[in-house]
Amino acid sequence: MVKERFLPVLRELARCYQAFELHSGRHIRSLGLTSAQFDIIATLGNTPGMCCGELGEKTLITKGTLTGVIDRLESKALVERETALHDRRSVFVKLTPAGEQLFEQVFPAHLAFIRQGFASFTDDELSAIQNMLIRLREAFIQEEKDPS
Amino acid sequence: MVKERFLPVLRELARCYQAFELHSGRHIRSLGLTSAQFDIIATLGNTPGMCCGELGEKTLITKGTLTGVIDRLESKALVERETALHDRRSVFVKLTPAGEQLFEQVFPAHLAFIRQGFASFTDDELSAIQNMLIRLREAFIQEEKDPS
DNA sequence: TATTGTTATACTCTATAACTATA
DNA sequence: TATAGTTATAGAGTATAACAATA
Numbered sequence: 001m002v003k004e005r006f007l008p009v010l011r012e013l014a015r016c017y018q019a020f021e022l023h024s025g026r027h028i029r030s031l032g033l034t035s036a037q038f039d040i041i042a043t044l045g046n047t048p049g050m051c052c053g054e055l056g057e058k059t060l061i062t063k064g065t066l067t068g069v070i071d072r073l074e075s076k077a078l079v080e081r082e083t084a085l086h087d088r089r090s091v092f093v094k095l096t097p098a099g100e101q102l103f104e105q106v107f108p109a110h111l112a113f114i115r116q117g118f119a120s121f122t123d124d125e126l127s128a129i130q131n132m133l134i135r136l137r138e139a140f141i142q143e144e145k146d147p148s
Numbered sequence: 149m150v151k152e153r154f155l156p157v158l159r160e161l162a163r164c165y166q167a168f169e170l171h172s173g174r175h176i177r178s179l180g181l182t183s184a185q186f187d188i189i190a191t192l193g194n195t196p197g198m199c200c201g202e203l204g205e206k207t208l209i210t211k212g213t214l215t216g217v218i219d220r221l222e223s224k225a226l227v228e229r230e231t232a233l234h235d236r237r238s239v240f241v242k243l244t245p246a247g248e249q250l251f252e253q254v255f256p257a258h259l260a261f262i263r264q265g266f267a268s269f270t271d272d273e274l275s276a277i278q279n280m281l282i283r284l285r286e287a288f289i290q291e292e293k294d295p296s
Numbered sequence: 297t298a299t300t301g302t303t304a305t306a307c308t309c310t311a312t313a314a315c316t317a318t319a
Numbered sequence: 320t321a322t323a324g325t326t327a328t329a330g331a332g333t334a335t336a337a338c339a340a341t342a
Binding site for chain 2: 318
């Protein structure tokens, strides 16, 4: 029978993230978007745009998938593609005015939801939890690179 | 421009969870399973089995999807279905011997990976992070029920 | 030759709703 | 009537690999 001191923490990590995802997923779907699509919108928000490679890195969506996701956002007229000037292999993706409007309408609602969730935390507590999450993530990544 | 004290924490929560998912996802796929399928295996491990309703609750997989996931696991001979005795509408799902063997082979490897990630944390730190994650999740759920 | 993004394939998950059989 | 699962449908993400255009 398994009994490890860290399992409760891992379970809480998953449950906490999933609780957040559950809410935000509903909100996103009510806008007619999927998580992947919203990820793109949120990543492009408040930026001048970026090329597919950069978008893929930030959203963890692989390039083959990314093409389809951007296709669907483009057909909704929320993003647009331009050929990059400096490298004609690259495609520059950015929000359309409608996309920016959606971003600006949706993001504050997200923030309000999240803000309330964090309302009872002091700044010190926030720092503490953030630092531990960073440490934990780095430990996971470390092993990824160096599977000793 | 958005500037909230809790956004860095939320981002770390997501990145930390995703870092874990990235690794475990690779491991799972190398076994020829999907995340949903592994979720079922892990949930059934060390239990006598359970009916679809309970499985769905624990894994957050909706019943329509669950049928398909279990179908695929059954075709791999990792789980089996039995009609429940007490209620013939219910279906009892449990690991086959092969499923148990997979569970017992895979789970320790997962644990070893996770254990290393947590290696540098003291017990006090683990308690602290766990408590904060619980608080945070409950705050999210609270809003879900009571959107004030 | 290497890189950027697209296309193609095959599979799986997702939400939703109608349906069957029990209760 | 209500519940437990199944079936059906349509859409979307996933991994993977081959491909075109450009560097």
